[in-house]
Amino acid sequence: MLNITIDKVRHIEDKDANVRDTLVELQHALDKSEQERHFYDALCIDYTAAYLCDLMADTMTVIKKKSFSHCAAEELQSGSIQCYSQWIRHSYNTFVVKESAPGFMEMFDNRNLMAYLDDHESFVYRHRTLPNRAGMEYFEARAVRLYSDDDSYKIILGYRPIDDIVEEERESRQKLEQALKRAEEASHAKSAFWFNMSHDIRTPMNAIIGYTDLLEIYGDDVEKREDYLGKIKSSSEYLLSLLNDVLEMARIESGKYIMDETVTDIREFDRSICDVFENQLEQKGIRSVFL
Known part of the structure; x- marks a missing residue:
């Protein structure tokens, strides 16, 4: 009778020990699960949706979803296990703007993604989608392998909205295009300036050469000599003004231009202009009259 009682006590103690061991294991499992949850939350802090994917098993588990995300619209439940390849194809056919996602299906194929992650720490792919409930359209998908020494190829696949980044890049691109356009316009204006300037410089130089030739011919005529010397001087002054x-x-290009206002005799200015062109006009049989 006593032996039976002792056996029962031992049996009860063994069962209690088993219960305690089970509770300890359960607590460890819960602690590990909580640690993994914090780990996933830290990894997915910037994502509107994130999935734990096993590329070898072709499975996918929702670990984060914002209420306005595409996966929320599809009523995917957190913790529910889905087929990875089917979800990728469904996403491509339903949400993704095809023109923005060349090679989407090929890059997210299980085998291709595993091969890529063998040599890289992560995979990043930018694309556009139909607007979600929050109006977001542009996303950066990032796949990060969790354990590089694990043959299961488990990854975190997260989607980060980048509408603000895309808008900033668009504005920067527009500013660069505008700056390039202004630079091209300035270059064309400079080319036109030098073309016109080279033509303008030839005019007083031709006048100087022409009146010098006339001076050699009619140098003995005092009146003509004085006239030619005066015109050579005025043409030289005009040439100097062009060089100035x-x-x-x-100076304008270097930002050192200073406006210099001076008083000018308009009649003398007009006469000097006529002197510059007079010789060329006479060579072409054109008579100039200064009023």
């Missing part, structure tokens, strides 16, 4: 304009152009 070239220097002013350089």
